[in-house]
Amino acid sequence: MTFSRTARRSLAAVSALGLGLTLAACSSEDETTPAGSSSPTAADKNITIGVHSGWDEGIAVSHLFKVMLEDDGYEVQAETADAGIVYTGLAGGDYDVNFDMWLPITHADYLKKYEDDLEQLGVWYDDAKLTIAVNENAPISSLAELAENADAFGNRIVGIESGAGLTRITQDEAIPTYGLEDMEFVISSTPAMLAELKSQTEAGENVAVTLWRPHWAYDEYPIRDLEDPEGVMGGAEEIHTVGRDGFSADHPDVAAMIKAFTLNDEQLFSLENIMFNENQGENPDESVRQWLEANPTFVDDLKTAAGLS
Incomplete structure (x- = not known):
């Protein structure tokens, strides 16, 4: 049997009242809690994170916070669902926080x-975008140069799934805008695209693929984005953290950490690489601990920035 967050809070309040009366009866009058004490209750230490299914950056950051908070004595649940379900749950108070709202475009409707x-x-990341990436030592730097250098890339661009927004934008915007109609656009899958990226870069060959930031491939392979002078792939988006109404009042220290939290490309890509490439997405909490070992000052630096140490 499950309860809504409101019901769970009501039950917690009743339980806390009963416990408080029992403790009061058992304690002497001079054993009182000092005025102004902010010692958290058990309910204050319970947090549920709503995680978008299949969104690697959100999964990685959600488990980063899960581990950090658990080390501080919190009980944390990370629950995965489609984005629409997560935002409905947040609005209804069934989730406390989500680390993966892309704005101003992707999640604007929600x-x-x-x-x-x-x-x-x-905002913890401000360079989320769709791209066409090439090997680091490719002979071009811009999509505007790709058509006249198509032969250097085997005359093809390797894409991902047919239903992806990235695929649609490449087909409908990038290809006609930059005159790439004579290149083969290989619509495949994300694993197939990554396999091509791996094999071509390891062989020292040129390769052009559809990709997006943030992604662990930027940490794993020697690649870079082609410039998009016409802006057809869309501008960079920000990744926001959102909480249910009242979250900051209920969890002021956690809210302070979240507001101070940012990751740069190197930090985010390396965390994703450990979690989804090296460890194949298994045991994300252990991947976080592996990453924290390589970034030993990260937690203390974050708490200092949040004014908590």
Whole structure:
């Protein structure tokens, strides 16, 4: 049997009242809690993170916070669902926080629908975008140069799934804008694209693939994005953290950490690489601990930035 967050809080309040009366009866009058004590209750230490299924950066950051908070004594659940379900759950109070709202475009409809029931807690990454990437030592730097150098790339661009927004934008925007109609656009799958990227870069060959930031491939392979002078792939988006209404009041220290939290490309790509490439997505909490060992000052630096140490 499951309870809504409201029901769980009511039950917790009743239980806490009963426990408080029992303790009061058993303690002497001079054994009182000092005025102004902010010692958290058990309910204050329970946090549920809503995680978008299949969104690697959100999974990685959610488990990063899960591990950090558990080390501070919190009980944390990371629950995976489709983005629409996560935002509905946040608005209804069934989740406390989500680390993966892409704005101003990708998740704008959800923000418009639920903004009165959500708290904006900060931006932790500001260069999320769709790209066409090439090997680091490729002979071109811009999509505007790709058509006249198509032979150097085997006359093809390797894409991902047919239903992906990245595939549609490449087909409908990038290819006609930059005159790439004579190149073969290979629509395959994300694993197939990554396999091509791996084999071609290891062989020292040129390769052009559809990709997106953030992604662990930028940490694993020697690649870079082609410039997009016409802006057809879309501008960079920000990744926001959002909480249910009242989250900051209920968890002020956690909210302070979230508001101070950012990751640069090197940090994010390396975390994703460990979690999804080296460890194949298995045991993400252990992947986080592996990453924290390689970044030993990260937690302390974050707490200092949040004013918690």
